[in-house]
Amino acid sequence: MATRLVQIAMDAQDDSAVGRFWAEALGWGMSSEGPGVTNLEPEGFVYPDPVAVCIDVVAVPEPKTVKNRLHLDLATTSAAHQAELVARLKDLGATPADVGQGDVPWTVLADPEGNEFCVLEPREIYRDTGPIAVVVVDCVDPRVMARFWGEAMDWTLHAVDDDHATLRSAKGVGPYLEFLRTPGAKTVKNRIHLDLRPYPGDDKEAEVARLRALGATDADVGQGDDVPWTVLADPEGNEFCVLTPR
Structure with a gap:
């Protein structure tokens, strides 16, 4: 059995406004599967496909209070493209953000609800990822996270x-997932989390049991008992959801 990363879920007080920002930022289409949820994916995309990690923006009442432990890095193809993208994102409502980055070649911004993200300088490794180069997760111990996530998903450890x-x-397409050593442990529920989906024909409950055996624990984020997904947390407490096979 195996599972794979298919999307990230992003909390927002105004899912439509945050969804519009990210749809414009990435050049993706925007739809809604129901009230309080804005779905983003590339135009013409057939879900799920590893060529892209989609975004679900979900309405929550709580505002952002601390720096996110998950963020997106956006890819660029040249210095001019980087400058143009930063300017366009600011026009869309992004603001400069200081996360202690100092003098670096990438630009740190925040979306209209304060979610930090980076616009990277051109890097050859990200030339074929699409607009999202990396989904970055802050952590205390990257080796522990590599062991868990390397076995949790059928993705390749690079x-x-x-x-x-x-x-x-493993298909060598789409964005990378990076666990970055960062001082300080998780203190509050993540406003951005990963969503995993088993393959068609697999048993979700068996997959959940396998993930628990690898070190995942059950997490209560107020989801209730009547949802079709299961909420777990990785060894450093980062919540993630296991969706139904598809």
């Missing part, structure tokens, strides 16, 4: 050391 671990779909 690199691991004391400072970071990097995975990508």
Whole structure:
């Protein structure tokens, strides 16, 4: 059995406004599966496909209070493209953000609800990822996270050391997933989390049991008992959802 990363879920007080920002930022289409949920995916995309990790923006009443432990890095193809993208994002409502980055070649911004993200300088490794280069997760121990996530999903582990671990779909397409060593442990529920989906024909409950055996724990984020997904947390407490096979 195996599962794979299919989307990220992003909490927002105004899912439509945040969804519009990210749809414009990425050049993706926007739809809604129901009240309080805005779905984003590339135009013409057939879900699920590792060529893209989609975004679901979900309405919540609580405002953002701390720096997110998950964020997106956006890819660029040239210095001019980076400058143009930063300017366009600011026109869409992004604002400069200081997360202690100092003098770096990438630009740190925040979306209209304060979710931090980076616009990277051109990097050859990200030339074929699409607009999202990396989904970045802050962590205390990248090696522990690499062990868990490397077994949790059928993605390929590309690199691991004391400072970071990097995975990508085994098909070699779409964005990377990076666990970045960062001071400080998780203190509140993540406003951005990963959604995993087993393959068609697999048993979700068996997959959930396998993930628990790898070190996942049950998490209560107020989801109730009548939802078709299961909420778990990884070894550092980051919530993630296991969706129904598809």
